[in-house]
Amino acid sequence: METVSEIPALRKLVDAQRKQNASIGFVPTMGALHAGHVSLIEAARRDCDFVVVSIFVNPTQFGPSEDFEKYPRVVEQDLAQCHKAGADLVWLPTTEIMYPENFSTCVTVKTLSQVLEGKTRPDHFEGVTTVVTKLLLSCLPDVAYFGAKDYQQQAIVRRMCLDLNIPVEIKTCPIIRDTDGLALSSRNAYLSESERESALSLSRALILAEELVNAGETDLNQLKAEMQQLISSTPLLKLDYATIVDADTLEExxxxxxAMVALVAAYAGATRLIDNCPLSVDSAQ
Amino acid sequence: METVSEIPALRKLVDAQRKQNASIGFVPTMGALHAGHVSLIEAARRDCDFVVVSIFVNPTQFGPSEDFEKYPRVVEQDLAQCHKAGADLVWLPTTEIMYPENFSTCVTVKTLSQVLEGKTRPDHFEGVTTVVTKLLLSCLPDVAYFGAKDYQQQAIVRRMCLDLNIPVEIKTCPIIRDTDGLALSSRNAYLSESERESALSLSRALILAEELVNAGETDLNQLKAEMQQLISSTPLLKLDYATIVDADTLEExxxxxxAMVALVAAYAGATRLIDNCPLSVDSAQ
Known part of the structure; x- marks a missing residue:
């Protein structure tokens, strides 16, 4: 497994593979890799001939009061995980490489970026779409892999690639959960033991919604109220939203x-947590 | 010479060339081709193995009160010019192909888009940068050719490609002028005989600035005032700006x-005209 920082070096290695007709899989990450990231790298390994992982904690997707400074950075550990999961190349750009002097361009996906996470984190998705465009166009893979946990993010990235004709296929891989049901997130590391116990209410609210749908409930407003109630009544949790949206447009x-998805977001102490679950109308009988 | 509309058809033809190691040159246009466009196609022909021209009158770069509806559309004539200038492929996307339902992404180059043309045409450059991103990423040429007449546009496109890591080299080709000095523009077709005569003041103002610099004038504010005076005193012309800026940052x-450029913009009747000229400090002795 090789590592590079500079974009010309990355391109040289990827181009050499492409010239040999190798298919290129790409997993963009902010590091602090967990089993969710590993599942993306493994999916790329199964699908593609050459697997590139990027590790870059992108400052522009953090709000001024968010956790950019304390976001976990464990590069040596990440490289070991990448190697074990079958990555061929890890790209570690610096902030100076990604945002050189006089940088002034941004990519915005208007409608989808304003709802849900976008309401609480107003510049977050502009930071995400701009950096993902840069990452995709620097590597130019055949396929890029995103986790379903950041549901809105993958929906926005799909829309962006379609709208800008970015010639990359986006694949979304299932959420990986801990044995107790908590969706894996690099931010879970911030949770105290009691916050972590409370955080389980997010996945429990989604399971409840699924069960109610399976039991024949068709009043989605009732479902939302039940999810909200479950999260709101949990100690240490502060509900942001618990809702059901169109899977593509994200409209409530x-x-x-x-095609519909239940999405939840809450704070456990200072830590923002999100989770989601597709709801199947077939089972709504 | 072939023509295509759909992006998959375009990509298939370009990919086939790329697989044979052909270099790809691309000239994006809005049609109504004149000798300026022809010089871009010829430059691409000289530099590259395979030359693609796009013709698309992009609605999103016209303001609500601008000339989108009446912008000249002469496709048969354009195709003949492309053929004569040596194009291999002309891409003619429809508005539905470029902006399908639920399209909602935009590319913005913040600082550079707000000055000069951006002051009078507030959404113009967002329309340009979004469509140029789409055109470049659909075709993925090695080199794309832009005219120096739209000086700010090529500066913004360069900044955008650099910032977003769009893997395309931008080449800017010199302004082509009529024998009387008027910079060629598809919009010159709108001018009455007397408006056209007045329009010559734009290039005359630039020549005056050049002559004054050559004569040793180093007070750029004086130069600007002279250019402004020349344009303002011309019947039928309404000055928008006549200024001197840093060639890269466009700061006055x-x-x-x-590296500095003199830029002028004025209305001749309802027709907006622009022109520019690099000023050489070497001659400022």
């Missing part, structure tokens, strides 16, 4: 439709 | 520096 819906 | 300057 109140009657069942074929 | 008042003392000479190695």
């Amino acid at each position: 819906i109140s009657t069942p439709q074929p | 300057i008042s003392t000479p520096q190695p």
Whole structure:
């Protein structure tokens, strides 16, 4: 497994593979890799001939009061995980490489970026879409892998690639959960033992929604209220949203439709947590 | 010479060339081709193995009160010019291909888009940068050619490609002028005989600035005032700006520096005209 920092070096290695007709898989990450990231690298390994992982803690997607400074940085450990999961190349750009002097361009996905996470984190997705464009166009893979845990992010990245004709296929891989149901996140490291116990209410709210749908509940507003109640009544948790949306447009819906997703967000202490679950209308009988 | 509309068809033809190691040159246009566009196609022909020209009158770069509806559309004539200038492929996307339902992404180059043209045409450059990103990423040429007449546009496109790591080299080709000095523009077709005569004041103002610099004038504010005076005193012309800026940052300057450009914009009747000229500090002796 090789590592590079500079973009010309990255391109040289990827181009050499492409010239040999190798398919290129790419997993963009902010490091602090957990089993969720590993599942993305493994998916790329299964699908593609050459697997590139990027590790870059992107400052522009953090709000001024967010956790950019304390975001976990464990590069040696990350490199070992990349190697074990089958990565061929790890790209570690610096902030200076990504945002040189006089940098002034941004990519914005208007509608999808304003709802849900976008309401609480107003510049977050502009930071994400700008850096993901840069990462994709620097590497130019055939396929890029995103986790379903950041549901809105992968929906926005899909829309962006479609809209800008970025010639990369986006694959979204399932959420990986701890044995107790908590969706894996690099930010789980911030949780105290009691906050972590409370955090389980997020996945429990989603399971509850699924169970109610399976039991025949078709009043989505009722479902939302039940999820909200479960999270709000949990000690140490502060609900941000618990809702059900159209899987593509992310518009809130109140009657069942074929493609819909339940999404929840809450703070456990100072730590923001999100989770989601597709709801199947087929089971709504 | 072939023509295509759909992006997959374009990519198939370009990819086939790339697989044979052909270098790809690309000239994005809005049609109504004149000798300026032809010089870009010819430059691409000289430099590259395979030359693609796009013709698309992009609605999003026109303001609500601008000339989108009446912008000249002469496709048969354009195709003949492309063929004669040596194009291999002309791409003619429709508005539906470029902006499908639910399109919602934009690319913005913040600082450079707000000055000069951006002051009078507030959403113009966002329309340009978004469509140029789409055009470049659909075709993925090695080199794309832009005219120096739209000086700010090529500066913004360069900044954008650098910032977003768009893997395309931007080449800017010299302004082509009519024998009387008027910079060629598809919009010159709108001018009455007397407006056209007045329009010559734009290039005359630039020549005056050049002559004054050559004669040793180093007070750029004086130069600007002379250019402004020449344009303002011309019947039928309404001055927008006549200024001297840093060639890269487009910041207005008042003392000479190695890379600087004089830029002018004015209305002749309802028709907006622009022109520019690099000023050489070497001659400022």
